[in-house]
Amino acid sequence: MKIMHINGQDVNQVLYINLGTHNKWRHNCIYNDNTIRLSYVEVDHQLCLAAKWTEVEEQLKIFRNGNKRVITSDKNQIQKFYQCGEDTLWITFFMQKLWWCFAKKEVTQRTDDTTKERAVIGKWSCDNLVGEPLELKYFNQEIQEFRCQQTICELKKFKPNIVAAINTVQSPKIKDDFLEDFPELKNEKQEIVIQRIKRFQDIVVQTKNKYNNCCQFENCGFTFKKHDGSLYSEAHHLLPLSKEGSQAVDNIVILCPNHHRMLHYADVRIEDFENNRRTVKINGESCYLIYK
Secondary structure, three states: OOOEEEOOEEEOEEEEEOOOHHHOOHHHHHHHHOEEEEOOOOOOHHHHHOOOHHHHHHHHHHHOOOOHHHHHHHHHHHHHHHHOOOOEEEEEEEOOEEEEEEEOOOOEEOOOOOOEEEEEOOOOEOEOOOOOEOEHHHOOHHHHHOOOOOOEEEOOOOHHHHHHHHHOOOOHHHHHHHHHHOHHHOOOOHHHHHHHHHHHHHHHHHHHHHOOOOOOEOOOOOOEEOOOOOEEOEEEEOOOHHHOOOOOHHHEEEEOHHHHHHHHHOOEEEEEEEOOEEEEEEOOEEEEEEOO
């Protein structure tokens, strides 16, 4: 089986986690604590750490009235939480986005309510690797409609799609934005489009860093901090391939969302480049892109 990676990290499996009953801990886990969290307060933490699963089953029998199917399901979920390695990709849905993280191996018990938790490696994220939000509307219908009816569910079927979306290799939003700039590629083979997107992403990361994610339009410079503290911006192909443009770095500009939409939908004319600035006429009004 081909090993999947996210930013150099192996991905052994993808697990969906509901963060508390009715996801009551979701906000705190994601924004405040940076943890994944498991209830099952009736189960002894030390037994789980020692992997004494037969004894854990005996404890569950008391609280599950001997229902064997439920007991087995509960035990398997607890085992996953305690024993899955740091190469497990954890996801959850919140605010119409897919959130993801990797978690440290150590499981601790909270002192306030005896629930169990694992610290996230870094932070929870709802963005792909180039900073675009992982909005659920850009995933296929099956993923959008998925509901985990227990605490932890394994997502074998969706693993390739989710990993690819985080890596941006096949991110629907990236692809939509890319094809908006290059409509002539809509009928190209999938492999060709993906190769173009990969090259585009490399250039975008470099260019965003160069301009500190600030809009290049003169007197704009707009950006904002995302939930993870990084800055948000969007990249735009100034001249589409159909108009003799290219994927070279000098054909990509960094914009705020408002100016990006303007270049797509307003009456736009790209004019001369001189003294590190380019004139762009938007609905007849002269604006200037500033270059470093």
